[in-house]
Every structure is written in structure tokens, then in C-alpha cells.
Amino acid sequence: MRRDDIILIIIGSFLAGLGLILLFGVYIANDNDPTVEVVAFIAILLLCVGLPLLLIGIIKYHKKKKVLYANEMALKANKGQISEWINTTYPILIENLKVPPNSKIVTLYNVASYIFISNDSLCFFPTQSETIKFEGLSVHGNELTVLLESHFVLTGIKVNSIECFYPSGELFREHKITGGGSDIAGALVGGLIAGGVGAIIGSRSEVKSSLVTHDSREVILAYINNGQMETLSFNHFDYKTLNELIPQKSYDVLSEIKKQNIIQANISNTKTIPDQIYDLSRLKEDGIITENEFQSKKSELLTRL
Numbered sequence: 001m002r003r004d005d006i007i008l009i010i011i012g013s014f015l016a017g018l019g020l021i022l023l024f025g026v027y028i029a030n031d032n033d034p035t036v037e038v039v040a041f042i043a044i045l046l047l048c049v050g051l052p053l054l055l056i057g058i059i060k061y062h063k064k065k066k067v068l069y070a071n072e073m074a075l076k077a078n079k080g081q082i083s084e085w086i087n088t089t090y091p092i093l094i095e096n097l098k099v100p101p102n103s104k105i106v107t108l109y110n111v112a113s114y115i116f117i118s119n120d121s122l123c124f125f126p127t128q129s130e131t132i133k134f135e136g137l138s139v140h141g142n143e144l145t146v147l148l149e150s151h152f153v154l155t156g157i158k159v160n161s162i163e164c165f166y167p168s169g170e171l172f173r174e175h176k177i178t179g180g181g182s183d184i185a186g187a188l189v190g191g192l193i194a195g196g197v198g199a200i201i202g203s204r205s206e207v208k209s210s211l212v213t214h215d216s217r218e219v220i221l222a223y224i225n226n227g228q229m230e231t232l233s234f235n236h237f238d239y240k241t242l243n244e245l246i247p248q249k250s251y252d253v254l255s256e257i258k259k260q261n262i263i264q265a266n267i268s269n270t271k272t273i274p275d276q277i278y279d280l281s282r283l284k285e286d287g288i289i290t291e292n293e294f295q296s297k298k299s300e301l302l303t304r305l
């Protein structure tokens with residue numbers, strides 16, 4: 001950050017000091033010297049410019065010092081209030097909202113939250129660690145209290161309104177080339193003149209390669225809210241937690257149930273075993289079931305013969 005006050009103090013001190021030196025020179029100089037008047041004028045001019053700059057710089061410095069001190073006091077008050085809120089209010093909220101002590105933690109839209117089932121709802125409540133987001137703010141008192149109360153709120157979704165949850169996104173890595181300092185044409189010309197060495201000569205700086213990771217993985221939970229489909233985004237590591245709490249809403253489980261319903265709808269028990277196996281082969285050809293599923297169901301039917 002640029003410190004204008006320090007710059008003004010330095011420039012003002014330099015000009016005023018130079019003016020004083022010139023005045024001292026005029027004082028000890030020979031009065032008959034024709035340049036004395038010119039030097040005296042320059043000295044006075046330097047003082048007239050330097051002293052105001054020095055004064056303005058000093059005033060700005062003290063004003064900034066007061067502001068910094070006020071901010072420091074505000075940060076201390078902020079930290080103290082947050083610490084007190086964690087030790088007093090937060091435990092009361094946890095108790096009143098009946099957040100189970102063994103609740104698991106997920107990351108919902110970058111917010112670390114407890115997750116649990118209560119009254120047939122999937123509930124979320126921010127963890128204590130979320131208070132760190134409010135540290136460093138130059139707010140305290142009622143303003144900070146309002147911010148904390150608006151952030152630490154219990155939210156929930158009725159389990160029967162949840163459609164499914166499923167993993168999304170991907171993880172991939174790429175090599176990023178940096179450096180060189182010359183265009184491809186320069187390197188090609190160098191290569192034509194001096195072979196492989198010329199290509200290196202054509203580049204004016206070291207070429208570096210680094211491995212860059214791109215991770216867009218997440219877990220999407222889809223649910224119905226007032227007749228509209230809405231979604232929540234979790235960290236991809238939270239798939240296991242969701243699978244423990246609401247396994248019946250896993251997309252894989254729902255897909256398997258749907259597949260079994262299709263099989264039952266297409267295979268009638270009134271048909272002969274060969275006909276049922278034929279119907280299964282059609283489902284496999286249509287891509288509805290896999291080869292392993294076909295063989296498994298086929299073996300099951302053959303045991304009835």
C-alpha cells in the first residue's frame with residue numbers, strides 16, 4: 001500500500017533541509033557576491049515549498065495512525081465478541097435446535113455444516129469453525145451480532161421432497177508451459193539456422209512446465225420446492241455421508257429399482273421360461289440391463305426348470 005504521508009514527509013524534509021543549508025551558505029557568504037541574492041531566493045522558495053509539504057505529511061501520518069489504532073481496537077473487540085459468542089450463545093443454539101452431538105459434517109456451498117435427520121427432514125447447521133469468516137472484520141457490537149445470527153441458522157429439506165443425489169464433475173490434470181520470452185517464429189528461425197540448438201537460442205528465457213490440477217467434482221442433491229426442481233451442491237467427499245443418511249435417495253439405488261421394475265414389467269410369470277429369457281435378451285440388446293445382469297437373471301430362471 002502506498003504511504004503518501006511518508007512520501008510527503010521525505011520530500012518536505014529534503015526540500016526544507018536543502019533550503020536551510022542554502023540559507024546558512026548565504027549567511028556566511030561574502031555580501032559582495034552577486035549570486036547571494038539568487039541563492040537566498042532559491043533557499044526561501046525551497047523552504048516555502050518544503051515546510052508545508054512536511055507539515056501536511058505529519059498531519060496525514062497522525063490521522064492514519066489514529067485510524068489504524070481505531071481499526072486495531074475494533075478488531076480486538078471483534079475477536080473478543082466472537083470468542084464470547086462461541087462460548088455462550090453457540091452452545092445454547094446447538095442445544096435448543098437439538099443438533100445431535102455425533103452429527104457428521106459436510107461442506108454445503110463452501111459452508112462447513114452439521115448434517116442430521118430430524119422430523120423427517122435433512123437438516124443443516126453451520127459448525128463453530130464458520131466463525132472464522134467473521135474474524136478480521138472491523139465490526140462489533142450489534143452489527144456483528146446480526147451478522148452471526150443471520151449466518152448460523154438451521155435449514156432443512158423434507159426427505160420425501162428429495163428426488164436424488166449424485167456425483168458430478170471431473171478431475172483432470174494438464175501441463176502448463178510458461179517462459180520462453182520469444183514467439184514460435186523466432187524459435188523456428190533459430191531451428192532452421194542452427195538445428196535443435198537454434199530452437200533453444202530462439203527462446204530468450206527458460207521454458208518451464210508445471211502440472212495444473214482442475215477439480216470440478218461435487219455432489220448434487222435435487223429436491224422439489226414449491227413445485228420447482230432445485231439443487232444443493234456439496235463437496236465430492238460428502239457422497240459417503242449422504243449415502244449413510246439417505247441411501248434410498250441415491251441415484252444408483254433409484255436407477256436399480258427402476259431397472260428391476262422394467263424387468264418385472266417385461267417378464268410375465270405366465271410366460272414360459274424360454275420366453276422370459278428371450279424377453280431378457282431383448283432388454284440387454286436395448287441397453288436396459290448389462291450382460292452380467294442378463295446372465296444372473298437367466299441363471300435364476302433356469303433353476304426353475
